[in-house]
Amino acid sequence: MKPYDVIILGAGAAGMFCAIEAARRGRRVALIDHAKAPGEKIRISGGGRCNFTNLDIRPERFLSQNPRFARSALARYTQHDFIARVNAAGIAWHEKTLGQLFCDGSAREIIAMLCKDMAEAGVDLMLATRIEDVRHGDGFIVATSAGELHAPKLVVATGGKSIPKMGATGFGYQLATRFGAELIETRPGLVPLTFTSEQLDEMKPLAGLSVSASVRYGRIAFCEGLLFTHRGLSGPSILQISSYWQEGEAIEIDLAPDVEIATALAAEKQMRGRQGVSVALGAHLPEKLARQIVARAGLVGNLADQPKAKLQALAQDVSAWRVRPVGTEGYRTAEVTLGGVDTRGLDAGTMESRHVRGLHFIGEVVDVTGWLGGYNFQWAWSSGWVAGQAV
């Protein structure tokens, strides 16, 4: 049995980053994954261009039962540290919107950078390797399809449950429970919302249509794109709110956040009263959507025919459209898993378990979930980096 100082389970963003850091500190590192290739989620991320971080990383943009937990790791390894790394590797990037940084070329460049760093640091990368058992006694013994490995430190970086088709298993949660960690209930995050068949009958004809919208749930709102689909609502603003939305509750959507619709319609009525209502509304919304909202409100005729109250109610339908989703598309399409290993059982500076010394949890398996826009990879880099300094 080859001796290791650290065994890392999961060669995703967090596992690879931790492996590099630990190996650069002279640790003998084995990194195990059941997949045939490392960083598969990096490869498909950001539409193939990997939104690898965000210029505006802030702890309050991460969801966790313990909102303070992520502060330490995010402060010790920042977005600027990762950007410097990407620059040093000669990877060209651009800011798309809202501080979101994407590769100009391909997400594969990020994977190639990490693989090169791992090879140079001497990480033993064991792909297509099944983890059969993990035992703890004198250190950790990991039984795999390639034999048994032994090390005093074990890092769990097996990610969440999202996109099972890509090898997500929930394995890390089972392991955490076995080692006495508490779990915060998991649920899909950054995921499209679904609706009743009656609501869908209205949405389906609009499938493919996108608008800039402000989507609110309680005190949190996101103003980004919204997309009508055959299955319901999607687009960045919906994905963002899905991480906060609670089942059974309604969300409120402003379909024209840059316009005071009631005022605009009243002014149009004054100036061009003979104009059709949907034509007037169509100045602020895609025509098809405007026609549907007017039809739903039961308004016929032109602006001049409408009493003030009816136009105000119509404006309300546009600016404060209340809809009650029935659910989400689930882990099948969710970008992330909310919940996970309870941070109260972890040291924020090292990601080490308070229950079992030498056992660390990093990345998505931990109850820290970022907004859409590069926040989740930054959590993977930051949590992987701090654990890499500690093991």
Ligand code: FDA
């Ligand atoms: P990750 O899931 O990346 O890695 C876990 C690894 O563990 C995998 O390689 C898996 O094969 C392995 N594993 C799991 N179970 C195992 C077992 N039983 N045995 C052995 N190995 C096992 N975020 C962002 O910031 N910007 C973006 O652009 C995107 N885009 C995006 C697109 C899509 C489609 C998805 C699904 C997700 C994103 N994300 C994202 C989220 C981001 O991908 C995610 O937060 C990180 O990949 C989490 O990194 P981890 O290393 O923690 O887990």
